[in-house]
Structure formats: C-alpha cells, structure tokens
Amino acid sequence: MVYFINRIALILVRSVIYNHTEKKILGHVVVITSPLFGHIIPLLDFAKRLSEYHYVTYIISASKLDILKPYVFTNKTETNTTIQSGIEFIGLIDGINDDYLERVGVQSSSIPAFTLRYIYIVLFSKCYLLFDCLLGKISAPPLGDTPLQAHLIFQKTHPLFWCVKNEFSRLFLFLHNHKCLQILVRIAIVSWICCIIGFGGIISRLITSISVFILSTTIIGIGKIGVRHRWYVPTWTILGLVFTKFKIYSVDYLITQYIDNRYSLEPSQVIFDSGFSSKFIQCISLYTLFAAGFSKIRQSGISWIFPGTLIFYLSDPSINNYTILPKFRNTIKQYIIKKPILVVFLAISSLIIELSSIFGIFFVSIRLTIVIIACLFHLGILFLLTPNFIPQCICYLMIIDLPFQSKLHQINIPVSLFDIIIISITIMILSGYLLSLFYIYEGWPFTSVPMFSLDRRQFTHDYLLDENQLNNLAYELPLSNGISIGCEDQFSFGNTWIRITKNQENIDLIKDICVHLCPFEFTFRHRLLTALIRSIIISRNEMNIFLSNIYLVLLSNNSQLVVTENDFLNVDIHFRNGWKTYSTTEHLKAA
Secondary structure (H helix, E strand, C coil): CHHHHHHHHHHHHHHHHHHHHCCCCCEEEEEECCCCHHHHHHHHHHHHHHCCCEEEEEEEEHHHHHHHHHHCCEEECCCCCEEECCEEEEEECCCCCCCHHHHCCCCCCCCCHHHHHHHHHHHHHHHHHHHHHHHHHHHCCCCCCCHHHHHHHHHHCCHHHCCCCCHHHHCCHHHCCHHHHHHHHHHHHHHHHHHHHCCCHHHHHHHHHHHHHHHHHHHHHCCCCCCCCCCHHHHHHHHHHHHCCCCCCCHHHHHHHHCCCCCCCCCCCHHHCCCHHHHHHHHHHHHHHHHHHHHHHHHHHHHHHCHHHHHHHHCCHHHCCCCCCHHHHHHHHHHHHCCHHHHHHHHHHHHHHHHHHHHHHCCHHHHHHHHHHHHHHHHHHHHHCCCCCHHHHHHCHHHHCCCCCCCCCCCCCCCCHHHHHHHHHHHHHHHHHHHHHHCCCCECCECCCCCCCCCCCCCCCCCECCHHHHHHHHHHCCEECCEECCCCCHHHHCCCCEEEEECCCCCCCHHHHHHHHCCCHHHHHHHHHHHHHHHHHCCCHHHHHHHHHHHHHHHHCCCCCCCCCCCCEEEEEEECCEEEEEEECHHHHHC
C-alpha cells in the first residue's frame, strides 16, 4: 500500500511537471484494470486513444506485462497514421505470477519453467524409474542407493550396520520401520510427480522436499549405504526448489487461466520471487566442488599432485570390475598409470577445477564454463574411478540460470518476517558447511568432502607395511560420534588387506556375510574399519565385540551356509610379512 501511494504521488508530480512543459498534453490519466483479458485489451485500446491527448499511466498485474509488449511502442489512429505511444506501463506484484522481478532488472533466480521441470523429471527418473527398474543393480548394487529405495535398504540391513553419525540423524530413528518408510516413499513419488506436472504449488514442492530429506537421512545419515556424497547436492536442490514457483508450463497455470482465476497455491512472500532459490543451490553445489580441492590441499599439501597418490587411487583393484565398457576403461586407466607426467597433469587440473569453482558464486560470466568443466570432470571420475556424481551434475543447471532484465521499472519490495526466518536458516546451513570444512566434520547433512584427499604415496593396496602403519590409520581416519569419518578413502575398503575368515580357512567371507546382514559391501567395510579404529584408539576389545555380534546374528538368522555353532570367525590383517589374526570368536565356541 505504501508503495502504491508513493507511485501515485510520483505520477502526480510528473503530471504537474509535464503540464508545465508540454502544452499540447491536456492532462494525466491513470488507467487501472483487473488481470483478465476481457478487461485488459479494451482498456488498453482506450488508453492508446487517450495517449494522443493526455499522458497515460497504465497499471496492470505484473504477470500480464508481456502481453502488452506489442502495444508499447506504436499506435495506429483511425486515419492509419502511426504515432509514438505515450503510455507508461507499471506492473503491480499481486501474487498471480513471479515473472515481474525477472523483467524489472532485479537479480532473480525465479527459475525458468523448463529448468525447474527438467530437474524434477531427471532426478525423479534417476531415483525411481531408472534405479528401481533398470540401473539400480548396476550403479549401486544390489538395490540402488536413492532415497526412494529407503524402505528396501532398511529391510535388508541389520541394525548392527546402522552408523548414526550425529544427534541430528538420531532424531529420525523413530521413523525406522518398514511400513513407515514405505508410506513415505509412496508419498514422495506422488508429490514428486505433481511437481513434474506443476500441480499443487508450494504444497507438492514442500511435501516432496520434506519426504526426500527424511528418506535421505534414513539411508545416508544413519549410514545404511556407507559414506556417499553424490546425493547431498540433489537433496539440498529439492529443498531449495520449494522457494520457487510453478509458471505457465504447469497444471496450476491452466487451472488459473481456464477454470478458476481465484485458484492459487503460491505464496506472495518476496523470497519466492527473488534470487534466493538458485543462489542457495549455487552455493551448495559450488561449495562441494571447492571443498573437495580444499580437503586435498589441507590433508596432503602440494604432495597430492605427485603421481604416487593418484596412481594409488587409479590402481585400486576394487574398481577393475567395470560393468560398462570394462576392457576399454581398463585400457585407458592402465595407459594413464604408466604415464607419470599425464598423472601429474590430471592431478593439477583436478585441483584447479575444484578450487576455482568457488568464484562462480561471485562472477556470473564464468558460471557456464564452470558447469561444463565440472560435468566433464565428474564424467572422467565415473569413467576411471566409478563414483557416480551424475545426479549432482543435473543440479548444476541452477548455477547457470541468469536473471532476465529490462528497463521497465525499478521497485522496492518489503521483506516479511517469513523471508527473514528462511534467510536466517539458510545462513545457518551455509555456515554449517563452512564450519564442517574447517573442522573436517563429516556428518549428514554436512560434509567436508574428504574423499581421495589423503597422501597415499607410501601405500599399497595389497597389504599394510607394519603395525605402525596400522596405528596411523586411527589418525588418518578419525572417529566422530564413535564412527570413522575417513571411509571415503578407497584404501579403507580393504579388499586385499583385511578379511573375515572361518576357523582355519583362508577364504574371505565378507561377501557371504553381506548377503545375510548388509546389502552394501561398502557399508559392511565401513563398520569393520570403524571397529578397527575403535580397537586402536579405545580398546582391542572393540573389534572382539563387533566380530562376536556378527557371529551371534548369523547364528540367530540360521545362516548355516556361512557359520554354524561349531565354527568361529576371525578378522585377519595382511601385513608385508603375511596374514595375522587380529580378532577371533574362538572363545565363544569354547564357552
């Protein structure tokens, strides 16, 4: 209302000045119309006729300004002479549409309709259609690791392998039952489809974001899939999209235009029309890139670019079994490993890409370049090292969305208490990420992205050098809330230097145990390494407890193909001079 009064005062002042300088103009006429086509066009024709003799200000809903563009510049009179239109158009923000800010020169991330729909469609396809029906067993065997598989992962994972990393994640334990998670997944699917077609406004976006966040917490925050970073950015992106609006390419728009023009499920707060949504997603996306490079420099210093470390990661035997183009990918990988100069070039390029990405927050002109390079970078990682960050690449679209600007009119918009609260929460989230970076914190929903950051020049995948190197793991892969936060490092997989055997046999049983207790072998090894770190830092008994629990659970599940009452389990560690039994359940057999 204050804005409207100020505009009327400005119009009146301008009218007085105009009348004193242009004698041919008789007066100033203000035309206000409702945002309906039956009113807009007739009154516009009337305003154009008036503009031949008067200064005219035409006030209309900001959502309809585009319709008036063909009429702004010229006007034909009854005598077919073309004259310059003397009409000033003013758009009022009335909550009908959010396009106005993009046209008036205000920095905006009111996301273009095609981008909003594309992100919802592709993320949904990867989470549900592809992973449930096609690619789940290939990309994240055996179930898939997306939020929409939360109920299946819960059903297959024994509580012994839950890794509650912080008190925040612990708050969601009350939702941990199959039926509850199954209902949440169904709700998420329905609301997600509504977002794809643009139906339900903020209600469908809010339900989708909350349900996806909760489901993500139940599998990532409680560690049932181990440590995975690829769903951090997509989850925050879906949360950020709550603060945008469905536009003309949506069911909501069709309902408003052709059924009931009073229908509206979009809020009127300025945060939904401003640069908040995409800027928030930009900050999270670019942070993860920058944090990965920063972690490498802090953990390893300049030595990370020496060929030994990257060669170690590339030569990991656990990634040799590619499912797609295995022969070609292994050939390329072996070629790179044999060329130290090429390895150094790739290491330096990686650091430059990751560390320079943060400038995309401040400089619009380089965002498209950053997105293209980052996507190629992630594809290279997928090709050589297998971590799949394709879901994150989809969200990079939010980095390159540029504001639409014109010179129509500048406005001042009041900020509500709701806007202040949301902005304050966002500042807290971003501050949490910065603190996690500086304090090397790893706990959902924050991360310092420490994967592949440790200096591994003195390591081999086949064995540990000695007891000293084993003890050093406790400092390289520290505990947080009793859980190791260093398991993003490929060495922690321990495929060749740690195993679980039965009796006096030498056969590794980890894969067989995972079939019964934990569908993701990576998760099992995460818990195994955590028990190992705890046994070094706290007490040797920690590994004994962990192994005894596995033994008892296997017996209670009647997993006789793995172990019987007459058997005992061992944890063996491979040192340079051979395998050594680190822990055993033989005492349980004796008891």
